[in-house]
Amino acid sequence: MVVDRPVDTRVRVGSIELPHAVMTAAGTSGHGAELGRYCDLSTLGAVVVKSLSVMPWPGNPAPRLHPLPEGMINSVGLQGPGVAGWFDEFFPELVRSGGRVVVSLWGRSVDEYRQAALATADGIRRTGRAGDCVIAVEVNLSCPNLEGRRGIFAHDAELSAAVVAESVAALAGAPRPVWAKLSPNTDRLVEIAGAVRAAGAEAVTLVNTVLGLVIDPDTGRPVLGNGGGGVSGRIIHPVAQRAIFDVAAAHPDLPIVGVGGVSSATEAVALLQAGASAVQVGTATFADPRAPEIVARDLVTWAADRGIGRLADLTGVAHRGGIHPLPPAQG
Numbered sequence: 001m002v003v004d005r006p007v008d009t010r011v012r013v014g015s016i017e018l019p020h021a022v023m024t025a026a027g028t029s030g031h032g033a034e035l036g037r038y039c040d041l042s043t044l045g046a047v048v049v050k051s052l053s054v055m056p057w058p059g060n061p062a063p064r065l066h067p068l069p070e071g072m073i074n075s076v077g078l079q080g081p082g083v084a085g086w087f088d089e090f091f092p093e094l095v096r097s098g099g100r101v102v103v104s105l106w107g108r109s110v111d112e113y114r115q116a117a118l119a120t121a122d123g124i125r126r127t128g129r130a131g132d133c134v135i136a137v138e139v140n141l142s143c144p145n146l147e148g149r150r151g152i153f154a155h156d157a158e159l160s161a162a163v164v165a166e167s168v169a170a171l172a173g174a175p176r177p178v179w180a181k182l183s184p185n186t187d188r189l190v191e192i193a194g195a196v197r198a199a200g201a202e203a204v205t206l207v208n209t210v211l212g213l214v215i216d217p218d219t220g221r222p223v224l225g226n227g228g229g230g231v232s233g234r235i236i237h238p239v240a241q242r243a244i245f246d247v248a249a250a251h252p253d254l255p256i257v258g259v260g261g262v263s264s265a266t267e268a269v270a271l272l273q274a275g276a277s278a279v280q281v282g283t284a285t286f287a288d289p290r291a292p293e294i295v296a297r298d299l300v301t302w303a304a305d306r307g308i309g310r311l312a313d314l315t316g317v318a319h320r321g322g323i324h325p326l327p328p329a330q331g
């Protein structure tokens with residue numbers, strides 16, 4: 001098919017404009033510019049780096065990854081160099097790649113998130129012009145709250161709101177939009193999305209992995225060193241669609257970054273149509289490190305083939321009756 005009309009690939013997520021709707025997902029493309037050997041990172045909407053805590057963190061025992069027929073289960077456990085170490089060790093190469101950077105943060109208490117955000121503001125300031133590459137901070141709320149043992153942050157509206165409010169305040173020295181990355185493992189997702197928004201999140205990122213466990217029948221033991229883990233990839237794509245659709249229906253003015261099982265343009269389209277303004281590509285990158293770039297390119301072709309002039313027009317199509325109006329109900 002001949003593409004005779006350019007497609008405007010720019011999208012808005014809250015206060016920022018991205019040159020393309022497709023970005024990477026946290027934790028699936030390394031700490032920095034590793035993916036740059038396979039993709040031109042500057043052509044993506046943004047690169048979301050692996051979640052960082054205020055201190056270096058060793059992660060979980062091996063094995064940490066196990067393939068599934070349509071995805072994988074992992075318990076990497078957020079291994080990382082800590083925010084300050086990351087700015088020193090990994091950020092410079094990422095800046096040279098020309099990509100826009102979303103820094104992802106995690107913590108085990110509200111105060112650890114606050115300290116991670118303070119360290120991020122410090123890193124942005126001390127790196128001068130390079131710090132301009134950091135366009136947003138994504139707060140990964142799918143972490144257990146070890147203070148008072150109150151479960152997963154993202155399963156509790158009050159705790160999630162507290163993390164977001166503290167992170168926004170801590171970033172005052174180098175203000176950046178805060179995106180709250182939420183968990184699909186709760187029936188309170190819509191309420192929690194509303195709470196983080198009220199606390200200052202400019203967008204929500206939907207979704208993180210789905211809780212799972214895989215037992216090896218030959219040993220009778222879990223295949224992952226940590227026992228359970230998070231399921232990702234195509235297998236969770238309908239979960240992501242549902243989460244995005246429900247949150248978009250309840251909060252039509254809250255920007256959503258969609259993630260979950262995107263490995264082709266049509267899956268990216270589905271998340272946009274469900275209500276996302278942009279999408280992230282995660283697990284697909286393990287099968288082919290060029291996946292984010294391929295999805296980005298094919299999404300443009302998909303839109304051009306259908307005469308869709310702007311990727312932004314795909315957002316929320318499913319809430320407007322679809323591209324083709326449904327036939328009148330029978331009977």
Ligand SMILES: Cc1cc2nc3c(=O)[nH]c(=O)nc-3n(C[C@H](O)[C@H](O)[C@H](O)COP(=O)(O)O)c2cc1C
Pocket residue numbers: 025026027028049050051072074076078104140181207208209231232233234236259260261262280281282283284
């Ligand atoms: C190996 C691996 C590591 C991940 N690490 C992080 C992380 O550090 N922070 C985070 O917010 N999400 C992390 N995720 C979740 C992904 O960013 C994404 O939300 C999830 O995998 C669903 O998208 P996908 O199906 O495209 O992978 C990780 C996922 C995988 C598979």
